[in-house]
Amino acid sequence: MKKIIAKTYDDVSKVGADMLADVIRNKPRAIIGLATGSTPIGMYKKLVEYHQNKTLDFSQVTAFNLDEYYPILNSNPQSYHYFMWEHLFAHINMKAEMINLPNGQCEDPQAECAAYEKKIAQMGGIDVQVLGIGNNGHIGFNEPASHLALATHLTSLSKSTIEANARFFSSAAEVPTQALTMGMGTIMQAKSIILLITGSNKAAVAKEIFRGQVTTEIPASLLHLHQNVTVLLDEAAAALL
Numbered sequence: 001m002k003k004i005i006a007k008t009y010d011d012v013s014k015v016g017a018d019m020l021a022d023v024i025r026n027k028p029r030a031i032i033g034l035a036t037g038s039t040p041i042g043m044y045k046k047l048v049e050y051h052q053n054k055t056l057d058f059s060q061v062t063a064f065n066l067d068e069y070y071p072i073l074n075s076n077p078q079s080y081h082y083f084m085w086e087h088l089f090a091h092i093n094m095k096a097e098m099i100n101l102p103n104g105q106c107e108d109p110q111a112e113c114a115a116y117e118k119k120i121a122q123m124g125g126i127d128v129q130v131l132g133i134g135n136n137g138h139i140g141f142n143e144p145a146s147h148l149a150l151a152t153h154l155t156s157l158s159k160s161t162i163e164a165n166a167r168f169f170s171s172a173a174e175v176p177t178q179a180l181t182m183g184m185g186t187i188m189q190a191k192s193i194i195l196l197i198t199g200s201n202k203a204a205v206a207k208e209i210f211r212g213q214v215t216t217e218i219p220a221s222l223l224h225l226h227q228n229v230t231v232l233l234d235e236a237a238a239a240l241l
């Protein structure tokens with residue numbers, strides 16, 4: 001696990017965007033895995049800038065997002081579908097048919113998850129997966145548990161995640177209690193992974209991860225078992241390391 005500490009959130013966003021841009025420049029048909037949450041917003045802003053100043057072309061890129069609430073309408077401003085269009089897809093030249101998110105409005109979540117997993121495999125797997133992290137160590141919506149799921153699946157959100165994500169909704173009661181998420185196996189099969197950790201509220205979980213122990217109670221700790229993970233932290237998140 002490689003660790004890069006940049007000074008500020010903006011610095012982390014730039015380093016992350018540059019890493020992703022390098023993958024795309026070296027492989028125009030790259031398959032990229034994307035994340036939501038407040039952490040990657042600055043990185044997406046940079047990528048939009050690179051596209052606008054004509055140094056980055058997304059026309060052949062395929063994207064798969066990590067997760068989506070369930071059930072939720074794509075048109076709901078709190079959906080990850082809406083988030084991704086607002087922060088990235090509406091501003092770059094990625095083809096709509098190459099944009100993939102688990103469908104929060106599907107009727108059969110099991111079938112949706114199986115099809116999502118199959119499509120990632122058929123495309124040859126993810127070249128670079130961007131991750132944020134929950135305060136409790138979750139990645140995607142793989143919550144701390146005694147057992148973790150391998151493949152894309154329907155999951156229940158933990159109380160702490162519902163509380164943490166309530167800031168985006170009018171109240172905690174509005175937060176969907178379930179989500180569709182790539183599994184730990186889906187994430188671990190990505191050829192490379194960039195984990196973004198920023199802000200002082202993530203310092204404690206960053207410290208836990210860098211203790212080096214692997215436990216399903218901190219799903220992000222499983223990333224120690226992957227050969228090509230870069231963790232990008234700002235100084236606030238790295239304060240306890």
Ligand code: GLP
Pocket residue numbers: 035036037038039040066067131132133134135139140141161165
């Ligand atoms: C959500 C997402 C995660 C994300 C996490 C942290 O629960 N499912 O993918 O990493 O929030 O969000 P933030 O970056 O806003 O702290």
